[in-house]
Structures are given as structure tokens and as C-alpha cells.
Amino acid sequence: MPMxxxxxxRYCTLFTGDDSVSYIDEREPFGYRDEVDNRYHRSRRGDTWxxxxxxxxxxxxxxxxxxxxxxxxxxxxxxxPTCVIEENTLIVVPSMRVIRMMVFSPxxxxxx
Numbered sequence: 001m002p003m004x005x006x007x008x009x010r011y012c013t014l015f016t017g018d019d020s021v022s023y024i025d026e027r028e029p030f031g032y033r034d035e036v037d038n039r040y041h042r043s044r045r046g047d048t049w050x051x052x053x054x055x056x057x058x059x060x061x062x063x064x065x066x067x068x069x070x071x072x073x074x075x076x077x078x079x080x081p082t083c084v085i086e087e088n089t090l091i092v093v094p095s096m097r098v099i100r101m102m103v104f105s106p107x108x109x110x111x112x
Contacts, residue, residue, distance in 0.1 A: 030102045032075045037095035049081045056093045
């Protein structure tokens with residue numbers, strides 16, 4: 001089916017995850033990797049993805065806006081970041097090295 005030039009999905013691609021669920025996104029989600037410098041956070045009541053990004057990415061401009069990095073990095077992908085994080089959930093936080101290598105590297109950037 002042709003994509004219309006005014007469609008907001010014109011640069012999107014359909015991806016199928018390990019769970020056989022299809023996702024539409026502008027780029028392939030970078031996903032979880034078992035790295036030696038991963039950080040782990042045991043969730044507490046009131047934790048949010050935005051708050052965790054602010055906590056773990058301090059020093060990065062507008063760190064709370066990087067919540068999606070933590071969501072995509074979970075072994076089980078977070079589909080709806082607005083849902084309440086269950087208490088005592090083990091959350092994997094990527095290190096800045098992993099973020100630079102996997103997300104912000106020149107090879108990963110794609111301009112339209």
C-alpha cells in the first residue's frame with residue numbers, strides 16, 4: 001500500500017519483536033543487552049520512567065526526556081510508559097557508554 005506524502009507514518013517501519021508483536025516506529029528499538037556496566041534499580045512506589053531518567057542521566061541536558069531509553073532497554077519492552085511501574089520491579093538502566101554506542105552513534109542516526 002503506498003504511503004501518502006503527508007502521512008505522519010511515511011518514515012516509519014514495521015518491526016516484529018521477540019514476543020511476535022508488531023511495532024511501528026521510525027527506527028528499530030535498540031533493546032536490551034547484557035552489558036557489564038548496566039545499572040539496576042529496584043522500583044519504589046511513585047517511580048516513573050521520567051523520574052528514573054532524571055535520576056540516572058544527571059548532567060545530560062533535559063535528562064528526564066530520555067525516559068524512552070530506559071523503557072526500550074528493558075528485557076521485556078515497555079509499551080506504555082504512562083502505566084504505573086509496579087513496586088519492587090527490577091529495572092535495567094543502560095550506562096552512558098551504552099547509550100552513546102547504541103543510540104547516539106553516527107551509525108545509528110538516520111535523517112530524512
